[in-house]
Amino acid sequence: AVNMRMGGDIDPRLREIMSSIVRHLHAAVKEIEPTHEEWLAAIEFLTRTGQMCDEWRQEFILLSDVLGVSMLVDAINHRRPSGATENTILGPFYVPEAPRYARGTNVCLDGKGEPLVVGGFVRDTDGNPIEGALIDVWQTNDDGFYDVQQKGTQPDWNLRGVFTTDGEGGYRFRSVKPRNYPIPDDGPVGKLLGRLGRHPNRAAHIHFIVSAEGYDPVVTHIFPPDCQYLDQDAVFGVKDSLIADFRTRQEDGVGEDEGLNAPYWQVDWDFVLTKR
Ligand code: DHB
Numbered sequence: 001a002v003n004m005r006m007g008g009d010i011d012p013r014l015r016e017i018m019s020s021i022v023r024h025l026h027a028a029v030k031e032i033e034p035t036h037e038e039w040l041a042a043i044e045f046l047t048r049t050g051q052m053c054d055e056w057r058q059e060f061i062l063l064s065d066v067l068g069v070s071m072l073v074d075a076i077n078h079r080r081p082s083g084a085t086e087n088t089i090l091g092p093f094y095v096p097e098a099p100r101y102a103r104g105t106n107v108c109l110d111g112k113g114e115p116l117v118v119g120g121f122v123r124d125t126d127g128n129p130i131e132g133a134l135i136d137v138w139q140t141n142d143d144g145f146y147d148v149q150q151k152g153t154q155p156d157w158n159l160r161g162v163f164t165t166d167g168e169g170g171y172r173f174r175s176v177k178p179r180n181y182p183i184p185d186d187g188p189v190g191k192l193l194g195r196l197g198r199h200p201n202r203a204a205h206i207h208f209i210v211s212a213e214g215y216d217p218v219v220t221h222i223f224p225p226d227c228q229y230l231d232q233d234a235v236f237g238v239k240d241s242l243i244a245d246f247r248t249r250q251e252d253g254v255g256e257d258e259g260l261n262a263p264y265w266q267v268d269w270d271f272v273l274t275k276r
């Protein structure tokens, strides 16, 4: 037969992907045996999901996250040796080009929440310190919202900053203890969760992207161990290796922690990067 082609070259990878998706989709439809109304409802769900998207809201990524697909794709692409810091979900609230801060700076600009100091070292898998690594950090405020969700209410760049490791690979910053919060649940994905009897809450966490020249960047979190949603995170982002020890300090901070009044929280946390 004549191979009729219109526009563009055949893409073998796309053919492989679509053949797999069609095979699995047909198998699901045969198993489900949907009514015509159910099939239409699925089309309407996808339409509404697309209509919800704008610069600050990517409802399809939210869908991928709550179905566990984002974590699966990440796991496939980041198989790291044991001992290296594990990745977890990026989420939709990362903003590049956050302010660069000196060691010890407090990223909390709204004064809410329980004070916290986070510090440690960035090393390679042989234990050598990595100088000049960038630690990009972001989290919600104590009301459970990111600055970009509350423009004009929260100070710009609240709870975001970039720190650089010193000659020993060390970093340190001040913030507040993170708390659990719901992912945006006012759209079709939130409605789906509700209909499934699933809650929208994420386990409390602080986000990090740790990067250094010649190393594979790590997109990760740390989780406080006392959060009630650790074993039921709405986007399946919790990994045991990322649960940190949040210690309570009962004496006022001294030395470089001068000005931190008791009680406050402290986390010692190291990052281990693999060579690219
Ligand atoms: C995060 C938020 C989300 O809405 C999501 O889908 C994944 C992660 C977050 O803030 O970490």
Ligand code: FE
Binding pocket: 091, 093, 139, 140, 202, 205, 207
């Ligand atoms: Fe988050």
